[in-house]
Amino acid sequence: MEKYGLKSKFIRKGYRCMKYSYYPGCTLRTKAKKLDDYMRASAKVLGIELEEIENWQCCGGVYPLSSDEIATKLSSVRALNEAKEKGQDLVTLCSACHHVIKRVNDDMQNVEDIRTRANNYLKFDEPYNGETKVLHFLEILRDEIGFDKLKEKVVNPLTGKKIGAYYGCLLLRPSEILAFDNPENPTIIEEFIRALGAEAVIYPYRNECCGGYISLKAKDLSENMCNNIVNSADGFGAEMLVTACPLCQYNVTKNSEKDLPVIYFTEILAEALGVKEEVDAQ
């Protein structure tokens, strides 16, 4: 239980003010604005207060894997440190931002070379050593609010809808660092779908990659992968897919032959909480 972040559910729920630092990221300001808008409206209903990090910088989209990469990790460290100075946990929504910031935070906790060199460069008032807790918005719903409480807040249950969760790769792997859910048999988005009153469709390709950045130069490869995902979901009876990642949403929509809608998980959340129309009218 502890491995997948479930321990905090029992320690923390109900004993603290739900006020967090929030890191939206580049795509949530542009092409994926709706992912952010639906979340903000839903957070208001659920009593989650989010303070956007001032002057945040793009996370870079992919985590720099080489052990000698420092400069490419600094934007994440700045955001992490700002949350630390405010004494808040840092909330993310985009899968890519979450992946990058969480992994950089792990480096700052555990890799002495990166920690020393990043701190030498950034010269904060106090060195940053990975103190901030990074939470994806879905983890707030599961661990801080609880899916049982979320269910009570639903005014417009999505009864009868068959929805498949599309996790992709960024939220789950590597599981020892992301510690988000079981990487091969995740349940968090399915539980989320059920809390909203819909039926969760489980299909084999839900944690397979959509092709990510490869669709820029090798579209056929992404098409192959996205067709596998959509055919798998369709075969198991899903009427739509939900995702937390703007790039997954784009690839799976654009690069598959079947016309299966792929939408953000925050859209069905806003719909169930009765605030979707208000956001759409903005």
Place this chain on the structure above:
Amino acid sequence: MSHGNKNQAAKVKEISGTNPLKCMKCGKCSASCPAFDKMDIKPHQFVSYVVNEDVEALAKCESLWVCLSCFACVERCPRDVKPGKIVDAARQIVVREKGGNYLSANEIPELVEEDLPQQLLVSAFRKFRR
């Protein structure tokens, strides 16, 4: 075998932080790889190339540009060899050299579509060039 290759292999091991000698050649990485069909050197072979210090062949292979860093191979490796990190290290060695970029900014206008998310471009720039 040249000294260059030996040094390059050491560099791959260093920046990937992996030990390819731990590989027991079970092939689970290649079986998990969603880009397997497009790879000329498969993930499990990648590991052997580093063991044999033949980084020159890796630097020329197509696999560098089709690996997605989706980490399926890393997650499922029973020996914790992390083939995905090895591929990325070889790719870094190529793009850090002058003229090693796989993507040019001049190509972007032709490749961009109306609703393409920014996330795709920043990711591709990080992976394909310096």
